Amino acid sequence: MRKPEFIYISYIETTPEKLWEALTSSEFTKRYWWNTAAVSDWKVGSPFSLVMDGMTTDVGEILEADRPRRLSYTFHHLLSEAARKERPTKVVFNLEPYGKLVKLTLTHEDFEEGSVILDGISNGWPAILSSLKSMLESGTALVIPPPCLGIEGLNRS
Amino acid sequence: MSKPEFVHTTYIETTPEKLWHALTDGDFTERYWFGHRVASDWEIGSPYKFTRQGKNTIEGKVLAFEPPKRLSYTWDNLSPETKHERTSRVTFDLEPRGKVVKLTVTHDNLDEGGKTFRDISGGWPMVIASLKSLLETGHALPTDLSGDAAQEKTDA
Numbered sequence: 001m002r003k004p005e006f007i008y009i010s011y012i013e014t015t016p017e018k019l020w021e022a023l024t025s026s027e028f029t030k031r032y033w034w035n036t037a038a039v040s041d042w043k044v045g046s047p048f049s050l051v052m053d054g055m056t057t058d059v060g061e062i063l064e065a066d067r068p069r070r071l072s073y074t075f076h077h078l079l080s081e082a083a084r085k086e087r088p089t090k091v092v093f094n095l096e097p098y099g100k101l102v103k104l105t106l107t108h109e110d111f112e113e114g115s116v117i118l119d120g121i122s123n124g125w126p127a128i129l130s131s132l133k134s135m136l137e138s139g140t141a142l143v144i145p146p147p148c149l150g151i152e153g154l155n156r157s
Numbered sequence: 158m159s160k161p162e163f164v165h166t167t168y169i170e171t172t173p174e175k176l177w178h179a180l181t182d183g184d185f186t187e188r189y190w191f192g193h194r195v196a197s198d199w200e201i202g203s204p205y206k207f208t209r210q211g212k213n214t215i216e217g218k219v220l221a222f223e224p225p226k227r228l229s230y231t232w233d234n235l236s237p238e239t240k241h242e243r244t245s246r247v248t249f250d251l252e253p254r255g256k257v258v259k260l261t262v263t264h265d266n267l268d269e270g271g272k273t274f275r276d277i278s279g280g281w282p283m284v285i286a287s288l289k290s291l292l293e294t295g296h297a298l299p300t301d302l303s304g305d306a307a308q309e310k311t312d313a
Contacts, residue, residue: 008165009282011298013290100299130168133286138294144168145255 005109006122010129012102014136016095019102020068022132023093026051032131032141034149040073048073060088070094075108082116089117104129123150161274162265165281169258171292173225173251176258179288180228180249189287189297205230217244226251232264234273242268245277260285 012019022028026037033050036057040048042065050058060074072092077083087110094105106125111118127149131142169176179185183194186207193214197205199222207215217231229248234240243266250261262281267274287298 009279011283011286013298126166127168130289133289134170134293137290138170140170142168142170142257143255144257148168148254148259 003109004111004113004115004118005107006118006125007108008106008125008129010104010133011098012104012133012136013100014102016068016097016102018136019095019104020071022136023071032135033128034144034146042067042071060091063090064092068095077117077120080116086112086115086117089115089121120150123148161267161269162263163267163274163278163281164261164263165285166259166261167285167289168254169260169289169292170256171258173253173258175292176251176260177225177228179292181224189291190284191287220246221248232273234276239271239273239276242271242273245273 014022022032024038024040024042026039029036029038034052036050036052038048039051040046040062042062044062044065046062048060048062049056057079058075058077060076062073064070064072070093072090074088075091076088077086089108090110092107092109094103094107096103096105106129108121108125127142127144131144135141171179179189181195181197181199183196187194190207192209193207194209195205195207197203197219199205199219201219201222203219205217205219206213213235216233216235219230221227221229227248227250229246232245232247234242245264245266245268248263248265250259250263252259252261262285264277264281267277283298291297
């Protein structure tokens with residue numbers, strides 16, 4: 001039986017450096033990630049957090065930061081009691097030059113059996129990464145209704 | 158154990174009608190699907206096929222045609238390496254989400270560990286990324302992709 005994991009691949013007409021910037025600059029992330037700031041100094045072992053409209057939704061620790069190729073952090077969702085009780089999961093971004101494009105592979109893994117956040121992140125990442133691609137290619141992020149994020153605690157608003 | 162399936166979801170700034178046209182019009186698919194033209198009369202049960210440079214690459218029959226919400230067809234890759242594999246199924250679901258459209262591609266009924274499964278897992282993200290770029294920016298992703306890309310794009 002395979003362990004549950006979520007993999008998403010996209011091809012973006014940009015450079016690895018610009019994509020790295022888009023993943024790690026909080027000014028950038030706020031534009032395509034529903035006003036969510038990714039906050040860290042991006043050094044291995046440093047803390048990482050996602051802050052949406054001033055509310056910390058997720059925290060973790062930087063595992064790898066090999067600019068502009070590979071970024072990895074642990075990911076612990078805070079907005080529900082059940083999620084807080086789970087062990088942190090792991091997020092990995094791989095950036096590979098692909099002709100004039102960059103192939104972006106997101107892997108979210110190490111979920112507990114029956115994890116309550118797997119559904120949410122499976123809905124959230126495609127929306128976030130679609131908006132990121134739009135922003136880098138057309139200059140404008142997408143306006144997707146927040147429930148598509150699948151973040152428990154935000155869906156009812 | 159469930160059979161393997163591949164699901165890929167994207168959000169595109171367009172209308173369901175434009176996206177529907179992009180999925181069902183041969184002149185349009187040729188632009189983003191790395192040269193593949195689709196052709197069918199789109200009646201339920203009718204045959205459809207993809208051709209590339211005049212050569213048939215994929216064929217099947219239409220299972221669902223509900224514009225602009227749901228399109229489904231069977232999928233037989235005509236390359237010699239996959240001819241022995243079972244006929245699989247592709248379904249496109251289009252859902253308006255505010256000013257964007259959520260597109261979900263589901264490819265199922267695949268052979269466990271088969272070549273088709275490997276090929277389409279690599280191919281769909283590329284085709285859908287190119288489709289999104291074309292609808293949003295007016296140009297598809299460049300086709301001068303090399304190596305593995307050339308193989309993947311031929312197969313999905």
